[in-house]
Amino acid sequence: MGMGPASNESKNVVIAVMGVTGSGKSTFIQTASGQDVEVGHTLHACTQKLSVYEFEHEGYNVTLIDTPGFNDTFRTDADILKEIAQWLEFTYTKGFRLSGIIYLHRIADVRMEGSALRNLKMFRKLCGDEPLKNVLLATTFWEKVDSEIGSKRENELVSVPEFWGDMVEYGSQVVRFTGTARSALEIITQFFGRATVTLKIQEELVNEGKKLVDTAAGSSLNEELLALQKKHSDELKQVEKDMREAIADKDEQLKKILEKEQRRLDRQLQRFQDEQDQLRADRRNQMRALDQEWESRIRQMQEDAERQRILEKRVNEEQMALQRAEIEGLKQAQRRNRS
CATH class of the missing domain: 3.40.50.300 (P-loop containing nucleotide triphosphate hydrolases)
Incomplete structure (x- = not known):
């Protein structure tokens, strides 16, 4: 179907x-x-x-x-x-x-x-x-x-x-x-x-x-990302400030905790940046790739349909040949009976 x-x-x-x-x-x-x-x-x-x-x-x-x-x-x-x-x-x-x-x-x-x-x-x-x-x-x-x-x-x-x-x-x-x-x-x-x-x-x-980032959905998501980016940037600044104080106080335990938090915030900020980049990305290459895949699948479907048509034609021809052979056999039997 x-x-x-x-x-x-x-x-x-x-x-x-x-x-x-x-x-x-x-x-x-x-x-x-x-x-x-x-x-x-x-x-x-x-x-x-x-x-x-x-x-x-x-x-x-x-x-x-x-x-x-x-x-x-x-x-x-x-x-x-x-x-x-x-x-x-x-x-x-x-x-x-x-x-x-x-x-x-x-x-x-x-x-x-x-x-x-x-x-x-x-x-x-x-x-x-x-x-x-x-x-x-x-x-x-x-x-x-x-x-x-x-x-x-x-x-x-x-x-x-x-x-x-x-x-x-x-x-x-x-x-x-x-x-x-x-x-x-x-x-x-x-x-x-x-x-x-x-x-x-x-x-x-x-x-x-x-562009995706300029659509209503993309713009809404980008605004959320910008807000999260600002929040995490502010948190990172505070962590960096606390880190300087920990180093000055030679507080190694606090320094390790802050270093871990700093890495977490850096990863989050990078993720937000990556998401924003996705929203701004040029879609032309992706659309071309989809077009190629589409055409490939259409050709495959057409080839499958052609193979199916040939197969059905061959089956029909074989069935017709069998029917003709059966009819010829009946005719020969009738001629033998008459003789």
Whole structure:
């Protein structure tokens, strides 16, 4: 079941699944698709670390994109934003359009944690205002919380503008994923028949030609990095001052503690600088590499299709030859019987 650009096939539904790490993205996708592994098609040419799942439901070709959250233990926010932005930019230039986004949140969480708020803020910047009407805000892990408590938390999410309230005002809808295939598919079918959407970051990167750092999402992240950079720089200055005093006082124990803290702050400052460099990096080489990979995969698919066509033709010819031989055999038998 191959998939082409949305402008050509209205029965194609492409949905990005977002949320913090551990919000249930993979579980939702696997429950909906019934798959444990990725299924190959042309969109794989530009997913890199994003996972793609494709299946059919009620006559629609459904593609679910599993995206990383902005709270990964081993990856920076800049790295994750760059990856998501690159995928959104590249697929947009190839004519693929999102039907919408499912944003997942653990209803079992007692409060909206800092990482979840940061992820939500970045998500909001990625989308812009108009696309929010194609966003479903889905709560997960209902089996881990009392239904009454869960309902109160859900109401809080909707009533607080900084949480989901603002997005609901722009047309986002709140749904519940209860862990069953039926629940997952009911959520997905809400995108059937909807017009596709262009996210703000796609407009900024492709139509306006902005650098990632100049987009709403990139600018927001860069401001956070600058604030953290200043905070750590101030802390480093204090550590250096304390170090001079420790050396003057010949306090070796304090000196070792301060040296360790100095190294930690130096590493953090370098990481912040690296993230800022990622946001400012020229994307042309990466886009060219994606283009080459895309073309290579398309050629491979075409070659596979041609091989399949030749194989089917050969099988058909062999079957026809067998049928002709059987018919000839019957005719010969009939002639012998008559004689």
